[in-house]
Amino acid sequence: MTEKVRVSWALGDHEIEYRWVLEEAPAGRILVFLHEGLGSVSLWRDFPDRLCRALGVRGLVFSRWGYGASSPRRPWERWGPDFMHHQALDFLPNFFRALGVEPGRERLWFYGHSDGGSIALIYAAHYPEGLEGLVLAAPHVLVEEVTLESIRKARQAYLEGDLKPRLARHHQDPDSAFFGWCDAWLDPAFRTWDIRPLLPRVRVPVLAIQGYEDEYGTMLQIEEIARLAPRVELVKLHGCGHSPHRDQPEAVIEAVRQFFQAEGWARQDQG
Template sequence: MERVRVSWALGDHEIEYRWLLGEAPRDRLLVFLHEGLGSVSLWRDFPERLCQALGIQGLVFSRWGYGASSPRRPEERWGPDFMHRQALDFLPAFFQALGLEPGRERLWLYGHSDGGSIALIYAAYHPEGLEGLILAAPHVLVEEVTVASIRKAREAYLEGDLRLRLARHHRDPDSAFFGWCDAWLDPAFRTWDIRHLLPRVGVPILAIQGYEDEYGTMLQIEEIARLAPKVELVKLSRCGHSPHRDQPEAVIQAVARFFRAQGG
């Protein structure tokens, strides 16, 4: 695992990251954006498997506050704009710190949950060098089922074993959990909605959703298909909020077919 110091709007942070399939050409790069409680290690082997299927290099990292990256300070609170800040402030600074130049490298983004929302926001404002998006269980608006499930997660963290399980993947599990949980449960977050950005996302989008997703319904990806110009949907049975864990083969096959169809 490698680290890089990223200077951006909210300070200087050490970010853990890992290159995948380093022997592949660097002309295309698949960047993985994790979920609200994710990290490099929580992806397990899925990024490597997907990059091998596509034959391209990958980049996986833990956002500030997650994994082995710099933790969030206990007094810091993430506002309803935290995904916008990650997309518009952090990602460009992170790419610059790694010496990546979108346009020289043709980028694909794989975003899971909050990471999918971050990918959409980034694509709406930074189309240069971007070839496509793969979105798994993304959020474009706040649904009651999402808020209810996050409340249950909070109970499991405070009273159950969720904190112990997250501690295997985060240097500071409180940083990761409460940064995400407190932002989503903030009453001000109820009006969060990025659907107005979707018509601006001109790159092809593959949006994947499970029928048993406890954090969102098919409305999320159906709104993407209704408002963005180039969208293909994949709806998976026997699949919850993490398609790459519940249906990895189906996801890899769908992404590989979509990638080839776009000239990859």
């Protein structure tokens, strides 16, 4: 069951859909799930529940503005190349405040998928207080042509194929979700988007996961993270595309469990 909270931030006042996972877990740590460019609470399916049970930690799942059952983006509103910076540096602190989450009092981990992984990195570079670590699945740190080509194909599938009705099962306004993401990435100004200069400032441990068959990015993305950030472990998965938690959930859960255990607090069993 999801709830909603009103978040006031630089881009407006928005109702944000969210849900807590494994609320009976010990207080003090929260695993925050940051979805991909077309994601939502419902598109995670049961993965947050499975991962939080494996770790014995409370989770927080939400749909960003424009997605799921959160306030939709109005048709004339456009997200610029800095939209992920807005999410990381303005929205997230205000979202946490609206929920009564205090980084530092609560120790945070992020599980960021795709754009969500990029948002996690931007946040970590600027707000280290209370942050213990990151799990990044298919994150982006620079723009590759393979990414843009796949987004162009997705746009054609949305306009001419069955992508729109499929997304409508997870977003109250699928146009809001799709074109907010698609138009931002395909904006010519986005080609120079590059967050690699921030990576040396990410001091927390990072687990970066990438599939060899990812149609939206290559191994360069996580290899650049490992080259530039000080504490990075890589997991490269065969037979895995852009959504490791859907393509290989057991492998991802086990990799995260071992990573958290190495940091000294994840429980030994998988729940």
